[in-house]
Each structure stands twice: as structure tokens, then as C-alpha cells.
Amino acid sequence: MGSAQSTSNAITVATNKDHQSAAQASGAIGQITSPTFTIASADRTAGATSKAITIGFTNAVELAAGAVVTINYPTGFIATDATAWAAAAGKILSGGVDPSTVWERHADVPTTTSFKIKVMSGQTVAAGTAVLITVQGQTLGSATAGSATGITVSAPGNAESTTAVVAQEIGGAVSNVRFHMSAAPLRAAATNVSATITFTTATVSIPAAGKITIQYPSGFFATSSAPTVHSPSSIASSATPTATSLVLTVGSAAIATGTHTVILGGLTLGSAGTTCSAAGISVSTSAHYASSTALAEAVVGGSGGVSGSPSNSKSPAAAPALHHAVVAAITCAFIIAASL
Numbered sequence: 001m002g003s004a005q006s007t008s009n010a011i012t013v014a015t016n017k018d019h020q021s022a023a024q025a026s027g028a029i030g031q032i033t034s035p036t037f038t039i040a041s042a043d044r045t046a047g048a049t050s051k052a053i054t055i056g057f058t059n060a061v062e063l064a065a066g067a068v069v070t071i072n073y074p075t076g077f078i079a080t081d082a083t084a085w086a087a088a089a090g091k092i093l094s095g096g097v098d099p100s101t102v103w104e105r106h107a108d109v110p111t112t113t114s115f116k117i118k119v120m121s122g123q124t125v126a127a128g129t130a131v132l133i134t135v136q137g138q139t140l141g142s143a144t145a146g147s148a149t150g151i152t153v154s155a156p157g158n159a160e161s162t163t164a165v166v167a168q169e170i171g172g173a174v175s176n177v178r179f180h181m182s183a184a185p186l187r188a189a190a191t192n193v194s195a196t197i198t199f200t201t202a203t204v205s206i207p208a209a210g211k212i213t214i215q216y217p218s219g220f221f222a223t224s225s226a227p228t229v230h231s232p233s234s235i236a237s238s239a240t241p242t243a244t245s246l247v248l249t250v251g252s253a254a255i256a257t258g259t260h261t262v263i264l265g266g267l268t269l270g271s272a273g274t275t276c277s278a279a280g281i282s283v284s285t286s287a288h289y290a291s292s293t294a295l296a297e298a299v300v301g302g303s304g305g306v307s308g309s310p311s312n313s314k315s316p317a318a319a320p321a322l323h324h325a326v327v328a329a330i331t332c333a334f335i336i337a338a339s340l
Helices: 082-087 320-338
Strands: 033-038 051-058 068-072 092-094 103-105 114-119 130-138 152-154 172-182 193-201 211-215 228-231 235-238 245-250 258-267 282-285 297-300
Touching: 082 130, 092 103, 114 130, 172 282, 193 282, 228 235
Parallel strands: 172 297
Antiparallel strands: 033 051, 051 130, 068 114, 068 152, 092 130, 103 114, 172 193, 193 258, 211 245, 211 282, 228 258, 235 245
């Protein structure tokens, strides 16, 4: 028999004296259905260790001893932690039984996109079994907003599941991003520029020695020396800017949830010809993914705005689309000013 098929392909018959018959449905060879993937809400912290992951599915075709089931997830969702995976031996629950007498971890360490479990020697899993497995002791990946269709399951003789399964978020979201920059004059390659970034975190703290990453349009800041962190004192240092981001390192104490204002000095603006971008400014941390709304409001060169753009008193909630457009307009205005 061929490989598992997720759709019914047509069967036709013809002979050297007869026309081809009408198409008939072949029926599926087998497919995984009813997949589930659960991590407890309290456990969904970036880099969290010793966490349990519960996977459910129903197999259409019997799984023989040694059959390998693959659970696929968004890139980086589960850490490639060989030590944690080795510790999963004997820590797989099945139907509430611990240790399981049916399932075991696969020898392969989880990759950035999947991990494997297998049916133990001497065991089978009958067709139509509603499988529920909990793999304990695992390390979660980096902060992510998750995915509405991020999880799939496949097994021998069973086509990969096609039902959308949510990959739950890990960490919290950064929200209410504000960015204000002043330079005199506001020109390409202007030096000793100050920037103020305000953002809000929720759910979890930014850990000690954690990272805060500020993303911006390519070339917006020059890749020269690292800026000075004027405040808060809880941020220990700043790296040298790259073409698209600047990374700050938290000091020896975690930064609690709430609204934070970072003031940087000694920045150098990018060169003329910087590409305009509606993506604007976003902020993420070691424990928080960047908000999908990116920058709510950006003002370059003072509270009055630049080239007719709205002032920084405009409510971002009232017109978020307008503020995304403002990011591009301000970036372009900065480029034009550079050529004066």
C-alpha cells in the first residue's frame, strides 16, 4: 500500500476496448485527526524549564511497535535541549498512567521545529485510539505570539493532521510603544542624538541579564559606537546598533512588569537614502514578543511632528492605521531633511 493520503484521489478503470470509467473516490489511506497541544498557562514563560507538554490525537491506522509520531510546531517553540529531552525518559504519561507502558521518547533530540515519540517495543496502538500523552521536563523556546495553525501531528500510515491547532503564546506581549527622538540639526549622520523609548510589559518580568531589543527600519541608526543608557539604572548596558536593531542588557535584577521608559544618548543617525518603512519601531524582550501593532506613535524632532505629521498628543487608539503611516512619513521626512 502506498503512503498515507489526506484527500480522496479518484480511481478510474479502462481497458484496450473500453472507455475509461467514471471516477470513483479512493478513500483516504489514513490520517491523524483531533490533534491537541497544551502547555499550562502558568508555564508559558520564555526559556522555562521542567515543563509538561500534553499532546492528543486520534490515529486512523494502527501504530505498530516502534512507530514514530512526529509533533511539528513553529520554529523555536520548544528548545533543542538534549539534557531535558534525555530526562524525559520514563516521564511520559499516557491516559494518566505514569510511567507510560505504551509510549516513550524518541532518541532524537527535539529540533527547532519538531520532536518525536514512539510506541514501545511489544506494544501497538489500535486504529481509532484517542491518544493523550504528556511529555514532562521540557524547556520552552523564546517568547512568541504563537500561531493559530502552528501544530500538526504525523505518524506512519497516517497522513499529517490538517485541522488547525493553536500554538499558544510563550511569554507576554510588549504594548504601548512610544518613540521620541531629538537631534539638532535633524540631518543624516547627525551625532549625539538622544532617543526615548517607552513600552509596557505584562504577564512576566524581564529576567536579570535579559535582553531588550528595539527594532527599527534598516539604516535608521548608524552602526557606530554603542549609545549611553541614561535611564533606567536597571539596564546595565547597550550593544552597538546593527542596521535594524539595538539590544540592551538588563542588570543583575529582574525588571518587573509595567510601563518602562528608556533614555539613550550618543546615537548617530543613519545616512541619506535610508529606506522608508511602515513597519516602524517595535520592542521585544527575552520574555516578551513584539506587539503585532508595532509602533503606535513616533515623533522625530519635537512634539510638533515633522513635515505635517500629527503631533505626539494624537491618541494611537483613535487611529492606529494613521500612526503606522506616520512612521513611514517621518522616516521619509528625515531623509529629505538630510539633503537640505
